[in-house]
Amino acid sequence: MxxxxxxxxxxxxxxxxxxxxxxxxxxxxxxxxxxxxxxxxxxxxxxxxxxxxxxxxxxxxxxxxxxxxxxxxxxxxxxxxxxxxxxxxxxxxxxxxxxxxxxxxxxxxxxxxxxxxxxxxxxxxxxxxxxxxxxxxxxxxxxxxxxxxxxxxxxxxxxxxxxxxxxxxxxxxxxxxxxxxxxxxxxxxxxxxxxxxxxxxxxxxxxxxxxxxxxxxxxxxxxxxxxxxxxxxxxxxxxxxxxxxxxxxxxxxxxxxxxxxxxxxxxxxxxxxxxxxxxxxxxxxxxxxxxxxxxxxxxxxxxxxxxxxxxxxxxxxxxxxxxxxxxxxxxxxxxxxxxxxxxxxxxxxxxxxxxxxxxxxxxxxxxxxxxxxxxxxxxxxxLRNPAKIKDESCDKVLPYYQKVLDRRNIELDNLEDITWWEREWYSAYPKKYENKITRLKAQQNQKEDENQNNIVPVFPSGTIPPVNPVFIIGFIAFVFSFIRLYKIKTSN
Amino acid sequence: MNLILKLKNPRIFQIIFLGSFLIFGLFFLEWKINLLVVSVLFFTVTGTQFLAIKKLKLSYASLLSAIISGLGLLLLLRANSIKTYILAAIITIASKFIIKHKGKHIFNPVNFGIILTIVLTGDAWISPGQWGSSSLYILIIGIFSWLVLIEVKQLITGIVFLSTLFILETVYLNLYLGWPMDFVLHKFTSGSLLLFSFFMITDPRTTPNNSKIRAIWSSIVALLSFCLMEFHYLSSAPFWVLFFISPLTPFLNNINSTPSFQWKSNNQKSTQ
Known part of the structure; x- marks a missing residue:
């Protein structure tokens, strides 16, 4: 046939x-x-x-x-x-x-x-x-x-x-x-x-x-x-x-x-x-x-x-x-x-x-x-490819990772929105940056701890800006009193 | 319900219905208009109407009819440039004051605005397919509430138009050509056609005064629209037919001298 x-x-x-x-x-x-x-x-x-x-x-x-x-x-x-x-x-x-x-x-x-x-x-x-x-x-x-x-x-x-x-x-x-x-x-x-x-x-x-x-x-x-x-x-x-x-x-x-x-x-x-x-x-x-x-x-x-x-x-x-x-x-x-x-x-x-x-x-x-x-x-x-960062010491890295993490969550929301695919299937996708953030935060904390162990800072790093004027006033008072002392000494 | 009865101005209901169609189109059907176009168009129609009110010392209640015209334009007309919308708005409102015969409009203002803008600018068009069949239910609900709320006498024009068209389409497509009935019914799922039938051709200020003549007149509109749609493949045929048949209304009114229609309102009688 x-x-x-x-x-x-x-x-x-x-x-x-x-x-x-x-x-x-x-x-x-x-x-x-x-x-x-x-x-x-x-x-x-x-x-x-x-x-x-x-x-x-x-x-x-x-x-x-x-x-x-x-x-x-x-x-x-x-x-x-x-x-x-x-x-x-x-x-x-x-x-x-x-x-x-x-x-x-x-x-x-x-x-x-x-x-x-x-x-x-x-x-x-x-x-x-x-x-x-x-x-x-x-x-x-x-x-x-x-x-x-x-x-x-x-x-x-x-x-x-x-x-x-x-x-x-x-x-x-x-x-x-x-x-x-x-x-x-x-x-x-x-x-x-x-x-x-x-x-x-x-x-x-x-x-x-x-x-x-x-x-x-x-x-x-x-x-x-x-x-x-x-x-x-x-x-x-x-x-x-x-x-x-x-x-x-x-x-x-x-x-x-x-x-x-x-x-x-x-x-x-x-x-x-x-x-x-x-x-x-x-x-x-x-x-x-x-x-x-x-x-x-x-x-x-x-x-x-x-x-x-x-x-x-x-x-x-x-x-x-x-x-x-x-x-x-x-x-x-x-x-x-x-x-x-x-x-x-x-x-x-x-x-x-x-x-x-x-x-x-x-x-x-x-x-x-x-x-x-x-x-x-x-x-x-x-598609937005994140940067490959080898040296994570720069202080912009952590906020950048946070930005990438937020973006990846939005991307998954979009995916769920326009396709039949569900975001739970891809939890590893944002997880990668969650891990990076956790690791980086842990490293930074460790560094701070190390710094605290080695030297006792006069002013803790985080509190320096508001202390600055006090420090300057104190320094001026110190110099001033030193001069006064010197003058008293010499006049004697 | 008391409040509804107290309001008694059908134009407010018309604004509510057309406004909800517009909101539905804007946010659910992703029409090619945005809030900027909407606000500019409303600004232009009310502004033009306001100038006319000042100049001709009319009642401020006529601003309502300007808003209805604005909604009609936004529901039916599409253009690339915002200037085209402004032009359409000005033409629509101005036509109400300029093209008149014995105190009655000759053209339906929205119809006149749409057709003239399409012809003059080459930048505007009607999208008969913008509604889709899923929005049909919403349109039908709106139109039914509209039927309940206003005097059916006024809507007879639309009903005659739609049923004449339905009979003609069924006879031609189903009985003569042999297409199944869902083919015929699909034609009547067009949002533009339903809006035309219940909010444009029903406009009592541009249709013949005598009810018998009005019924014959609307079936002629249906017959011509049917011919243009089926044999000349013009999907927006009813709008063109209404435009070209409108100048006949004054002649038809001369045959019979029923007093022309006035919108009923609680407080005052408006003239535009």
Whole structure:
């Protein structure tokens, strides 16, 4: 029996049978960051209403068996469909991923300065393969509006008048459509949506270098600024993660039919987070999502106007260049020579949204609006490394240790606040500085004891300042009386 | 309860409800406004209103309606720059005194302020998604208490608007396209839509005087909003529809000459 693997891409529509989907992923508990996640680049030119949608393709199974169905509002022309380089997603992900900024305390006995290190980037691993068994069926007529060969894909644009006809056609051609898909196909058909269907042509794939599938890019001019997510969850009860990189002219992109909120950010976190940053961020996201299950989360939002010099701070990677933006479908920028840290001029805003959706909390497809919000936002977590102090004799060391201890307690509070992790698990983290403080205090007391044993100070060190005037007056009286005595003696 | 009955001024309740929505948004929904914006906006609306009171020798009670307008702006309008908020506040209050026909406002002041600021500055927008479905319950509680406390007659406009829209959406999305009912209901979880229905379109000073005409008028607003939302994908459609349909009100009032609405107050009758 031939097996067909399908991509559960954001727009995925297709072919996802719930049980197969969930069962498959539950069994596969590997170290991928967000399972069942998809990435989409959406470019919207608000003046021409041109949308360009690029869908990442991390399909890892047998390429012969890859297939994808996406509802689109218009019949796409050949020039509206492209394959783009895979590294475009890596670039956008790297640039906008949640980051760690690392600072180093200077030795407290010197001037206090801050250094910032390069942020760590998260690589979202996508794993959206679904195994579905083929099931032969008879089919009714469906109009094939267009047929193209693009890159390694054979592409069809279908239109249908009845969901059962479309369903049968897809099933007959090797796309297994879940039973419940009818519920979703019908509204799309009645709303005059067309269906973009892509399959891999192995002959052309073999003529090409590299063992991967290229991301597919589609462009169309339409008032709709949305992503159809409903078909992908036709039969699925599980959660799916979607990362949207939106590139627009005027400002931050928000979902108009769901709440859009920002992730917790700019928080000081314990140093051990560095080694488990992926798990840490997963927990941060999971907690934020649990509290607001039908929200879209802003992970990054930055004004990338050609004139804006600060295109990231700190930068995970270099900001996207004109060529990469153009590959993603940004058609309104003018290429210039390197100017203000960019080789383009024009307005541009980069928004990264992270959406975890399921059938219950996301009853509608994602509709977007482009706001005028130009506020920069990044998901940034801060590590503060304490200074390494070898010589503890300086009297600023003890207050510094106290400061580090307080800071570590705050960091643990923050950790408990934004993740599912509990502070009791990490009691060793502040303990290290508690011990240092205890040891240093004991040493100082011992020194004082030693001092007291050796010499008996005229004025105990702690009491010198208030005694000073008394001492001076006494000294003057002493000198004065000595002179008087001397005078008495000499006059005699 | 006695105290509530004594107060008798629905505008005080309106301030309490809108104010609690604002506090909820500010502290629990992390809206993109801060206390500085809030205080500057209140300062501007009351200041502008105060100037008008001095100039036109009006009652000081009209400061309450300026505060309501300020709250409306803070709940609905978003902008990058604080100057944009100041401009919106001035436009909103000034429109009440400048654009009038036979002693009645032509435009709902907050609606006029929002639309004009969006068009003029290019720095402002409406965030329909800022409420989220979790805050829906709070909004509904607020709106129900509002319904109980003020005369239902005034709210009929909002109810007609919302139910017409609901019928149209259900017929189109559920019966025609075939989306399940939760798809339709999700549309009505929008905080901006509920605020529009119960605090903006219900404004008795900008709606037609005759109750029958008012009901027809609000269902026309619903029909146009439905068309813009479903076929032109404009999420803030009701605000635009109200803006463009408002100039019709004086003509509709000419058809029937019911005396125009006055806010009832214990001590004095205000004119603005």
């Amino acid at each position: 031939k097996k067909i693997k399908l991509l559960g891409i954001a727009l995925t529509t297709c072919t996802i049978s719930a049980q197969a989907f969930c069962g498959f992923y539950v069994a596969k508990a590997d170290g991928k960051l967000f399972n069942k996640s998809s990435q989409v680049i959406m470019v919207r030119n608000s003046s021409t209403q041109k949308n360009t949608i690029t869908m990442a393709n991390d399909y890892e199974g047998d390429f012969k068996e890859f297939a994808m169905v996406v509802p689109v509002p218009v019949v796409l022309r050949e020039k509206d469909i492209k394959v783009v380089r895979k590294d475009l997603f890596e670039r956008f992900d790297g640039y906008s991923a949640p980051r760690l900024a690392e600072y180093y305390d200077e030795n407290p006995c010197w001037d206090y300065r801050i250094y910032e290190s390069k942020g760590l980037s998260l690589n979202y691993s996508l794993n959206d393969n679904v195994v579905i068994e083929k099931n032969k069926n008879e089919y009714n007529g469906v109009t094939i509006e267009a047929e193209y060969e693009i890159g390694e894909y054979d592409i069809l644009i279908l239109s249908a008048t009845e969901s059962s006809g479309l369903k049968n056609w897809l099933t007959d051609n090797g796309y297994k459509i879940p039973e419940k898909a009818n519920e979703v196909l019908t509204p799309y058909i009645k709303d005059d949506m067309k269906f973009f269907v892509a399959k891999v042509n192995t002959k052309r794939l073999n003529n090409r270098r590299g063992n991967y599938l290229s991301p597919l890019q589609i462009s169309f001019t339409h008032k709709k600024f949305m992503l159809p997510i409903r078909l992908g969850m036709a039969n699925s009860n599980g959660n799916q993660d979607l990362i949207v990189y939106a590139l627009t002219q005027n400002g931050r992109v928000e979902t108009s039919n769901y709440r859009t909120q920002v992730m917790p950010s700019n928080t000081d976190v314990p140093l051990f987070v560095r080694d488990v940053f992926g798990d840490f961020y997963k927990s941060v996201f999971s907690k934020a999502w649990t509290n607001n299950k039908s929200s879209a989360f802003v992970e990054y939002s930055w004004d990338l106007d050609g004139k804006n010099f600060t295109k990231c701070d700190p930068c995970n990677t270099t900001p996207p260049a004109a060529q990469e933006l153009s590959n993603a479908g940004v058609d309104w920028l003018r290429s210039t020579r390197n100017n203000w840290g960019a080789n383009y001029s024009g307005k541009l805003h980069f928004t990264r949204l992270h959406i975890r959706y399921n059938r219950k909390t996301y009853p509608q497809d994602l509709a977007f609006i482009e706001t005028k919000n130009k506020e920069n936002f990044q998901c940034r977590y801060v």
